[in-house]
Amino acid sequence: MTDIQEQAKISFQNVRRVYDVGRGTFEALGGVDLAIADGEFVTVVGPSGCGKSTLMNICAGLETASSGTVTVDGTPVDGPSPHRGVIFQQYALFPWLTVRKNVEFGLSLQKMSRAERRERAEHFIELVGLTGFIDAYPKTLSGGMKQRCAIARAYAVDPSILLMDEPFGALDALTRVSLQDQLLRTWSADRRTVMFITHDVDEAVYLARRVVVMAKEPGRIVQVIDVDLPYPRTEEVRLSPEFAQLRGEVWRAVYHQPPSEALTKGHTA
Known part of the structure; x- marks a missing residue:
């Protein structure tokens, strides 16, 4: 375990998730390592089917990893906990x-x-x-x-942790922007640890201190991009050249991914 993982609020260590599909298997996550610091706001972005929601569900204790470990404050996750608040796209x-x-x-x-x-x-x-x-x-x-x-x-x-799975995905653009600002104001008030899943590159950059970019087949982290933009995030930040540069970097990481090793070798998951 690295020093960063030992000090992390949330630590994913070589997390794999394999599902039985018909007569074969599907590898949704192929060995994910990620450390999230206490009070950090991290967004996870990637194409559909890359395992973003699966990763969050394992952290929430709603699913179990096939191998590897997820710890919160050094304690392995073994089920849901009131210390990990979960917010889905459906309001429930x-x-x-x-x-x-x-x-x-x-x-x-x-x-x-x-x-x-x-x-x-x-x-x-x-x-x-x-x-x-x-x-x-x-x-x-x-x-x-x-x-x-x-x-x-x-x-x-x-909760000390908020796990949010595309909570604004079903909303119109204006409402979405308004809730992004509201969420950041709320987060700034108490700096809880947030892991926020999204498929929207602009949203990922606007909210986060770090953007985790995932690829699929199997689901894996291909890049972690630091967002060196000041808080509070404002319209001026959103329209700044620095934001545009970071947006372009994340966009390229998401949409110009090389094929997975399994696919280049002609393997199926």
Whole structure:
């Protein structure tokens, strides 16, 4: 184990995931090594089928690796944990509960008092800008508002890590940009560790301190690109020559990937 991995908040060490498919197998992840520091915002980008979501699901404890290890604070991941909040593209809100009650739901499982639940929920609802909709039901909310509610719910249980799987992928462009800014404001307030999966190059660069680029067949990391842009990220940053240069570097890494060794040898996964 390297010194970086020993000090990491999240450490992936030679992680492989192989699925049985018919009479053969499919190698979704082919030996991934990655260390994410405490408080770091990392985005993972790559073509469809490169194993981005599989990698996150293994970290979340929703799947198990075929080999290799994933550790959080040096402890192996062996299942889901409230210390790892997960946010998916689907909002997964309870339609019969208000915004407040959705955000309080995880807190009620922690045996927290009603007054404390209410205070904590209201704090995070305000943080994501939904105070005016605190008693609204999900059916009355826009897609962006539903996702903000899901983010508030994840934050409320006080996870040290947020795992986000294309949370803005189904939203229109303007809402997406707005939620990117909202997420960064929230992250800046407490600097939780974030692993954010996306297929959007602009989003990957705008949010992250580092962009992890993956390739497929098998899923693997081909490049890790440092994003040396100041926080807070603003429209000026997004329109800057430095952003354009980094965007081009990530774009080339994603869309100009050499064929995998397995394919050049005529192998199938």
